[in-house]
Amino acid sequence: MSSYLIFAYGGVGLCGIGVFGFILHSHLLRRLIAFNLLGSGTFLILVGLSQSGRGQPDYIPQALVLTGIVVAVAATALALVLIRRWAALTKHATLPEDQGPS
Amino acid sequence: MAHFPIAGLIVFPLLGALVSLALSKRWRTVMSFILITALLLNNVSLLFQFYGQGTFNEAMGNWSAPLGIELRVDGLALIFSLMSALVASVCALYACVYLSATQLKLFWPFFWFLWAALNSIWLSSDLFNLYVGLELLSLAAVGLVALSRDATSLAAALRYLFAALLGSIGYLLGVALLYATYGTLSLPELSQHFSLTLSSAVALGFMCIGLLMKTAVFPMHSWLPPAHGGALTPVSALLSALVIKASFYIVLRLWTELSLEIASASAGMLMGILGSAAILWGGWMALNQTHLKLVIAYSTLAQVGYFMLxxxxxxxxxxxxxxxxFQGGVLMLLAHALAKAGMFLAAGNLLFCSGQKDLKSLAGLSRYRPLNIFAFGLAGVSIMGLPPSGGFNGKWLLIQSAMLQSQWVWVAVIIMGSLLSAAYIFRVFSYTYREVEGGDSFKQPAAVLEWTALSLSVLSILLGLASMLVLDLLPISAVVAQ
Amino acid sequence: MSFFGLLPLWVLMTSFLAAIVIFMLPEERHGLRSTLNLVAAVVKIGLIILLIRLVAQQETPEVSLEILPGLSLVLRADALAMLFAGLSSILWLCTTLYAIGYLENSPNRSRFFGYFSLCVASTMGISLAGNLFTFLIFYELLTLSTYPLVVHRGTPQSLKAGRTYLAYTLSGGVVLLVGVALFYAFVGDLAFGQTSQMAEFTETSPIASAIIFLLLIGGMAVKAALFPFHGWLPTAMVAPAPVSALLHAVAVVKAGAFGIIRVIYDVFGIELAWQQGYVLPLSLLASFTILYGSWRALQQTDIKKRLAFSTVSQVSYIVLGVTLLGPIGTVGGLVHLLHQGLMKVTLFFCAGNYAETLGIHKIHELNGTGRRMPMTSAAFTLGALGMIGIPPVAGFISKWYLGTGALAAGMDWVIWVLIGSSLLNAAYFLPVLYRIWFLPQQGQWPHEAFTQWRDTAPLLLIPALITAALSVAAGLFAGSDLSPLSWARLIVIREYQP
Known part of the structure; x- marks a missing residue:
């Protein structure tokens, strides 16, 4: 087992935590963090899996992940703006269907 | 300027995004329309280039793949690019009359990013470029949904954002697995080495689930009705007509280029079953809505089902x-884009007249706004799949294909779906024919709003007579099995 | 292409363009709209006459456009097409005149006349369709363009009628769609009249052929109001009188009957259809519908309802005629397509006149109307006598040919159907005529209008008189070269001796 595969397995683990977090939490910020975990996990898988079993380090996945991170940052920023506006408007940090009877 | 006209499809919208962020209110609109004209011309010249030389590739900045970005123009890409140019420019015209100044200020940058993302998706043949395009598209679309800035649309936008992000991650995971197996991300290269093993099946499974979630295929559809039904009218039109098509387009590309129909028959069956469920469920839900725009949003859900067939x-x-x-599906996609955009715009006008969202408030409108009802009706004809319309021709080809293969189930589903759609569209129509006391206090929409709606609806009908122009662009080899 | 080559297209376009322009006109431009409408109708009649002369000289002008791979939209003027197109174009003019008078001072006229013209355009498309696909397109378009007319009044009752109408016609349309799609998938893109390939196909796969026949006829039967698909027709009576005329005489039920003729003669071929045993059940069904419709008509107390069930019965004469093997019966069926149109449109115009002028809707209110409205009542009488089959009105010619055709085909039982239904016709029309002419007026008229006129408003009266005169003329001059009968003979000669 190469060291790269460890990254990949780590990525799978992160993804698992992310999915778990997304299902478990209804707080919008927590959900967003869960998404970021999912994303990071996927990037690790992308880099880790494709490096294993090849002699030379592969530069393409690294370039891709770099792009991916930029996209993820943009998505997170947009989500934060929306969540902030939502919280300011409704005084809630969760979506209506997750608020339960109160 | 070596890469024009193809590069213009990406460069102009990005330029539009920058310009609309930087310029003053008046110049923003002026520049936007100059760029829209440029894009339309660009599309036309690309069409002629295609007529001249057929399918071609172009490496941006002469950096070849894998590090550079290579764009590909083939018949399918061209059809979708023309479709988005047509719908987007009409929606932009509608938006700049319909939206308030503050809304318009936010609308333009999102609109341009949306268009850039769409074009990059139509033209990319690289799985990772497609990912970037998808993300940009989702973010722009979510931004547009939130444009009215009230609580309902924010909730819809957030729900949409989460669904879209989840879909993207699924897609990206699949891409990572494919890259690990084959060491390439270019679709043409992939199709040469591809074979359906366990790992590639898992990869494609992830990708398809992610993409279908973004397309709002049953049962992953629940984000769509509030987002499409609750958004501002020109935004609803853009979302229903174009945005959901992008992720579906990628599925279609994957399927045909990797020849998945050979690899697995049961996968096709599964897609068909999901599609059938979408047709029936979407149609049924549309029949039971009391808000006009929700009827149309659920109708989109049902129409997506036809594409899946x-x-x-x-x-x-x-x-x-x-x-x-394949031809039938492409015609359905195109006809739906035109008709659904026309329908949303016409519906937006009707709601503007009555000032309410309810179907009941439409009473008497067929007398007051006959032209607008006519626009709604024409779009409805195409959505129902009655002749002569693009929707009918698409449906006809799908039925012919199913009959030739003795796949009667799909024939039955298509027929039932048509009857359901006729039921929900005529239901709306009959509300406008009601004569009630005191129902005569309506606001009058600007003429531009009515004519833009009518133009798209008329196009969806004309597509029924000019289908050959579109189908001639599709090469026969696109799907022919080896 | 030359002007004459494109004639079928122009015929379609006269009413289609009229529809578009009318939709664009503002509601209050009544004069312009009426002028435009009438000019279009007259121009159409002129074009149809030109076209009929071409067809009489053995020419078949054709226009086609490929709209899907191997699938064309074809407009072709053959003899049968001109029979239906001629009828519709004459009745379009009369009905437009009538509608202008009928809808005077009522709202939504722009919408009404727009859809009205669109409806006539689709009827022209149906009559000129050169293949099943084209027929299907215009058949569905007809459904779409008549719906707004049926619900025109916007009352809950008419909206309900509209729903019923749609439920029937759209289901019928879907059945037809499946039939046509099967035909194209397994037999091919065939023009009307190319029956030899169908014969080969029937030989190799008789069951599929039977299914296609069943679906095609089933789809048409809904509009032709054959039992048990007739339910929409009496319900749709809530629509304004010109619309009833359109549904019953000019367009809708005729489109169904015409489609049945096309399927039997030009898709399958009458000989093949007989050999396969497809036709006999159809003529039994038509016979039953004739008697059933008459029987139900007898029980109605509402004038328009009685006329509606009478239509159910009379349209089946057409179907019965064309299912009789042999040229004479076919002539009877074809000529009745025209005759029934003329007579029924007269009756509906008159029923509308009674309703508009005196507020009369029920049969028992008709007492003494002969004195108050002599001209209208005379027209009504002519129409009713024609329906019963009394010479010299046109209905007699139809029944004569149907009867002799049945004898020639060796189907003697048809005679009893004809006698039975004629007796029933007499039973439901003669008492009405008796009330009109021989019973005195009872009290006040329910709702009197147009008191400045001796009979009723001229625009309402004149179309009724024209169509009444035409139905008498079609009977009196049946022997002349210009009569519907001669044209029906021409069609049959070409059909049986290719």
Whole structure:
């Protein structure tokens, strides 16, 4: 087992935590963090899996992940703006269907 | 300028995004329309280039793949690019009359990013470029949904954002797995080495689930009605007509280029079953809505189901029937884009007249706004799949394909779906015919708003007479099995 | 292409363009709209006459456009097409005149006349369709363009009628769609009249052929109001009188009957259809519908309802005629397509006149109307006598040919159907005529209008008189070269001796 595969397995683990977090939490910020975990996990898988079993380090996945991170940052920023506006408007940090009877 | 006109499809919208962020209110609109004209011309010249030389690739900045970005123009890409140019420019015209100044200020940058993302998706043949395009598209679309800035639309936008992000991650995971197996991300290269192993099946499974979630295929559809129904009218039109098509387009590309119909028949069946469920569920829900825009949003759900019927009808043995199904599906996609955009715009006008969202508030409008009702009706004809319309021709080809392969189930589903759609569209129509006391206090929409709606609806009907122009762009080899 | 080559297209376009322009006109431009409408109708009649002369000289002008791979939209003027197109174009003019008078001072006229013209355009498309696909397109378009007319009044009752109408016609349309799609998938893109390939196909796969026949006829039967698909027709009576005329005489039920003729003669071929045993059940069904419709008509107390069930019965004469093997019966069926149109449109115009002028809707209110409205009542009488089959009105010619055709085909039982239904016709029309002419007026008229006129408003009266005169003329001059009968003979000669 190469060291790269460890990254990949780590990525799978992160993804698992992310999915778990997304299902478990209804707080919008927590959900967003869960998404970021999912994303990071996927990037690790992308880099880790494709490096294993090849002699030379592969530069393409690294370039891709770099792009991916930029996209993820943009998505997170947009989500934060929306969540902030939502919280300011409704005084809630969760979506209506997750608020339960109160 | 070596890469024009193809590069213009990406450069102009990005330029538009920058310009609309930087310039003052008046110049923003002026520049936007100059760029829209440029894009339309660009599309036309690309069409002529395609007529001249057929399918071609172009490496941006002469950096070849894999590090550089390579764009590909083939018949399918061209059809979608023309479709988005047409719908987007009409929606932009509508938006700049319909939206308030503050809304318009936010609208333009999102609109341009949306268009850039769409074009990059139509033209990319690289799985990772497609990912970037998808993300940009989702973010722009979510921004547009939130444009009215009230609590309902924010909730819809957030729900949409989460669904879209989840879909993207699924897609990206699949891409990572494919890259690990094959060491390439270019679709043409991938199709040469591809074979359906366990790891590639898992990869494609992830990608398809992610993409179908973004397309709002049953049962992953619940984000769509509030987002499309609650957004501002020109935004609803853009979302229903174009945005959901992008992720579906990628599924279609994957399926045909990797020849998945040969690899697995049961996958096609599964897609067909999901599609059938979408047709029936979407149609039924549309019939039970009390808000006009929700009727149309659920109708989108049902129409997506028809697109899904392409997959079980792509057959490894019957090349002719496969080709019919492919042509029919493409026509359905195109007709839906035109008709649904026209329908949303017409519905927006009707709601503007009455000032309410309810179907009941439409009473008497067929007398007050006959032209607008006519626009709604024409779009409805195409959505119902009654002749003569693009929707009918698409449906006809799908039915022919199913009959030739003796796949009667899909024939039955298409027929039932048509009856359901006729029921929900005529239901709306009959509300406008009601005569009630005191129902005569309506606001009058600007003429531009009515004519833009009518133009798209008329196009969806004309597509029924000019289908050959579109179908001639599709190469026969696109789906013919080896 | 030359002007004459494109004639079928122009015929379609006269009413289609009229529809578009009318939709664009503002509601209050009544004069312009009426002028435009009438000019279009007259121009159409002129074009149809030109076309009929071409067809009489053995020419078949054709226009086609490929709209899907191997699938064309074809407009072709053959003899049968001109029979239906001629009828519709004459009745379009009369009905437009009538509608202008009928809808005077009522709202939504722009919408009404727009859809009205669109409806006539689709009827022209149906009559000129050169293949099943084209027929299907215009058949569905007809459904779409008549719906707004049926619900025109916007009352809950008419909206309900509209729903019923749609439920029937759209289901019928879907059945037809499946039939046509099967035909194209397994037999091919065939023009009307190319029956030899169908014969080969029937030989190799008789069951599929039977299914296609069943679906095609089933789809048409809904509009032709054959039992048990007739339910929409009496319900749709809530629509304004010109619309009833359109549904019953000019367009809708005729489109169904015409489609049945096309399927039997030009898709399958009458000989093949007989050999396969497809036709006999159809003529039994038509016979039953004739008697059933008459029987139900007898029980109605509402004038328009009685006329509606009478239509159910009379349209089946057409179907019965064309299912009789042999040229004479076919002539009877074809000529009745025209005759029934003329007579029924007269009756509906008159029923509308009674309703508009005196507020009369029920049969028992008709007492003494002969004195108050002599001209209208005379027209009504002519129409009713024609329906019963009394010479010299046109209905007699139809029944004569149907009867002799049945004898020639060796189907003697048809005679009893004809006698039975004629007796029933007499039973439901003669008492009405008796009330009109021989019973005195009872009290006040329910709702009197147009008191400045001796009979009723001229625009309402004149179309009724024209169509009444035409139905008498079609009977009196049946022997002349210009009569519907001669044209029906021409069609049959060409059909049986290719």
């Amino acid at each position: 392409i997959f079980p009808l792509l057959s490894p043995v019957d090349a002719h029937a496969s080709h019919l199904a």
